Amino acid sequence: AQKITQTQPGMFVQEKEAVTLDCTYDTSDPSYGLFWYKQPSSGEMIFLIYQGSYDQQNATEGRYSLNFQKARKSANLVISASQLGDSAMYFCAMREGLRRANFGNEKLTFGTGTRLTIIP
Amino acid sequence: DAGVIQSPRHEVTEMGQEVTLRCKPISGHNSLFWYRQTMMRGLELLIYFNNNVPIDDSGMPEDRFSAKMPNASFSTLKIQPSEPRDSAVYFCASSSSLLPRQEILRQPQHFGDGTRLSIL
Numbered sequence: 001a002q003k004i005t006q007t008q009p010g011m012f013v014q015e016k017e018a019v020t021l022d023c024t025y026d027t028s029d030p031s032y033g034l035f036w037y038k039q040p041s042s043g044e045m046i047f048l049i050y051q052g053s054y055d056q057q058n059a060t061e062g063r064y065s066l067n068f069q070k071a072r073k074s075a076n077l078v079i080s081a082s083q084l085g086d087s088a089m090y091f092c093a094m095r096e097g098l099r100r101a102n103f104g105n106e107k108l109t110f111g112t113g114t115r116l117t118i119i120p
Numbered sequence: 121d122a123g124v125i126q127s128p129r130h131e132v133t134e135m136g137q138e139v140t141l142r143c144k145p146i147s148g149h150n151s152l153f154w155y156r157q158t159m160m161r162g163l164e165l166l167i168y169f170n171n172n173v174p175i176d177d178s179g180m181p182e183d184r185f186s187a188k189m190p191n192a193s194f195s196t197l198k199i200q201p202s203e204p205r206d207s208a209v210y211f212c213a214s215s216s217s218l219l220p221r222q223e224i225l226r227q228p229q230h231f232g233d234g235t236r237l238s239i240l
Contacts, residue, residue: 033225043209045231052226091163095225106151106217107176108229110163 003027004092004111012117013082020067021077021114023092031097034075035108036064039089048090051075082118089113122146124232126212132238138200141235144193145214153229154187154197155211163211169195170217202239209234 005024013019025034036048051059051066059066067076079086093108125144133139145152153168167177169189180187184203189195199206213229 031225035228037231043236044233045211045213047228047230050226050228097225106170106215106224106227107153107165107168109165112162 003109004094006092006111006114008114009112010115010117012119015084015118015120016081019079019082019086019116021079021090021092021116022074023076023111024072024074025092025094026073027094027096029096033095034066034068035093035095036066036075036077037091037093037110039091039113040085041088045091049077079116084118084120087116087118089115124212124214124230126210126232126235128235129233130236130238132240133202134240135203136201137239138198139202139206139237139239141197141210141212141237143195143197143212143232145195145212146230147193148218149214149216149230150192151215151217152189152195153213153215154195155213157209157211157234158207166197204239207237207239209236211235 003026007022032053034051038046038048049059049061049064049066051068058068063080065078067078091113092111095108124146127142131139151170154166155163156166157163164179166179167187168175172189172192185199187197211231211234213231215227215229217224
C-alpha cells in the first residue's frame, strides 16, 4: 500500500487564485511528521512546510498553509494568491515516529508529486 | 551558510564506465541520504547514513551500486559498471539527528542540487 498518495498528477490554476494540493497518508504510528517540498524546473528540492501529528494547529508559512485533517489522514497544501513562480512539482512526504533509540526512522517517504502550472 | 554540495552537476558517460557521484552534507548534519529520481519511479531512497554508518541500504538497486561515507563531510555513490537504465537525477540530502527525539521528527532534509546522470 502506498504510504503517501498524491492523486493530482497535474493542475492548472489562474494566477492570484488559491490552490489546494492533495496529500493523503497511511500510517499506524501515532507520531509522525508531514513535509511538503517544491521542485521547480531548475530541479532543486526546496522544503516548504512541516506538520507534526501532535501539533495543535495547522502549520502556516507565508503563503503556504497546511489543511491537516488527522482523522481523514490528509495533509493538503494550500497556496494563497498564487504567483507564476509557484509553477513547479510539489511533493508530500512523511516521516514516521522514531521507534528505535537513536536512529532508524529518519527517512522520508515521498509521494509521486503534483505538477502545478500557474496561468497568467 | 553553505547547503548540501553535490558534484558533478551533470555527467554523461558511456555504458560500462564507472561513475562516482560526490556529496558534502551541511556542516553539523550527521544524517546523509542518497536518492534517485526518474519519471517512471519518482523519488527513491537508495541508502542513508547516520554518523557515517550505513543504516538502510534496502533501496540500492543491485551490486553495481555502492556508497561510502568515510567521514562526516563527504560521501560517494558509485556505479560500476554503469548501464543506460541508471540514467536519472541523483540527489544527496542531509539532516541532523543530534537533537531530542521529538525535534528529530520535525527536521526537514536539505537537498543538494542533484547530479543529472546520462548513460549512453
